[in-house]
Amino acid sequence: QLQLQESGPGLVKPSETLSLTCTVSGGSISSSSYYWGWIRQPPGKGLEWIGSIYYSGSTYYNPSLKSRVTISVDTSKNQFSLKLSSVTAADTAVYYCARLAVTQPFDYWGQGTLVTVSS
């Protein structure tokens, strides 16, 4: 059974860079059938797609976040990562990682991790 697990600091200071890692187990991140993505959800609000990455390193970002986002993949560790720079309180959210396929988009999700931006 495929599992995804987010990890990283739960508290980030304003203007700093938020860094999260998603570890994939029970399957290979190098499968040609899937992309891997990050989605966030501010407290009490809706879902927002941040971006997606293919195992080869090809990336797709939300245009509204593109200037601050970097998503990378480490196939040797079966992980992919998110960096979001110059964070503000508006970036406080539960951050999810998920698998994306054209056939069944976001069919597997991590449990989510709350990141709070505060000094």
Add this chain to the structure above:
Amino acid sequence: QSALTQPASVSGSPGQSITISCTGTSSDVGSYNLVSWYQQHPGKAPKLMIYEVSKRPSGVSNRFSGSKSGNTASLTISGLQAEDEADYYCCSYAGSVVFGGGTKLTVL
């Protein structure tokens, strides 16, 4: 890239049917049959319920169905049950990905 438009809330009694709409544009919902729906219970990760407008993943009840007309997609839940009470999100995933604002379903 604007969020897809969903009603903030819908409600229905057990056994009834409800429909949640999701309106996009000719650039997203209207152009591709790549619309999905997610169910999210409080404190939980979203769960894929419908993909490619009307297909159900294995294990999802056939009480859930999807359709599309023009720039608007719809999720219908028939035979409402208490466990269906949750937030529902639509998503267009043709290249770029955009979610709807979410709809809170209350089972009366």
